[in-house]
Amino acid sequence: xxxxxxxxxxxxxxxxxxxxxxxxxxxxxxxxxxxxxxxxxxxxxxxxxxxxxxxxxxxxxxxxxxxxxxxxxxxxxxxxxxxxxxxxxxxxxxxxxxxxxxxxxxxxxxxxxxxxxxxxxxxxxxxxxxxxxxxxxxxxxxxxxxxxxxxxxxxxxxxxxxxxxxx
Numbered sequence: 001x002x003x004x005x006x007x008x009x010x011x012x013x014x015x016x017x018x019x020x021x022x023x024x025x026x027x028x029x030x031x032x033x034x035x036x037x038x039x040x041x042x043x044x045x046x047x048x049x050x051x052x053x054x055x056x057x058x059x060x061x062x063x064x065x066x067x068x069x070x071x072x073x074x075x076x077x078x079x080x081x082x083x084x085x086x087x088x089x090x091x092x093x094x095x096x097x098x099x100x101x102x103x104x105x106x107x108x109x110x111x112x113x114x115x116x117x118x119x120x121x122x123x124x125x126x127x128x129x130x131x132x133x134x135x136x137x138x139x140x141x142x143x144x145x146x147x148x149x150x151x152x153x154x155x156x157x158x159x160x161x162x163x164x165x166x167x
Contacts (some may be wrong), residue, residue: 015062015111015119016055021123044132046139051128060113065097066131067106070142072098079145080105083152087138093130096138105142107131 011015016038023030023040030040040051048069057060058085075076081097084105088095111119119127137159144155 002120005071008076011018013118014055015113015124016053018121019046019053020126022121022128024069044139045136046143049132049135051131060116062111062113063108064111064127065106065108066128066135067099067104068139068142069132070104070146072103072105072142072146074103076146077103078111079152080142083145086152086156087141091134094134096134097121099102107135 004006016032016036019038020032023038026042028040028042031037032038036055037053038053039116040053040158042049042051050067052065052067053062054064060160062074070118077098084096085092094104095106097108109125109131111121111123139159141152141155141159144150144158145152150158
């Protein structure tokens, strides 16, 4: 997946303004419902993703989530929670979670802007790129648990095999 970089040194009060420029530069579909919310849809290698950005000015936090286009059947919830624990042990930034209302896995991250220091273009691009990379990397593990009948530890081991070459 290639990523278009935006270069702009103009200070902003709302990081969603920068994110909107990044999203537009990448020609991703998006909707800016209001000043504090941005929703983006894009196709990944394995599935479609919905990115949610919420700016909470009062506490200086940018909450971000990347939701898979995948529904977890009720019968696989326990195994999925076990898989989430295994996946989260491997992450340095952010974490995987399960949206209990929709039954969809997602990656979450919160960026704090202590002292009013807004994240720069590079930091916001990194945040999105890390989320998409982790979602693409671990998507097969979810598939192995949900549809492949594998235990979470087996699914994790199988999904970590790096394929070399092409058939």
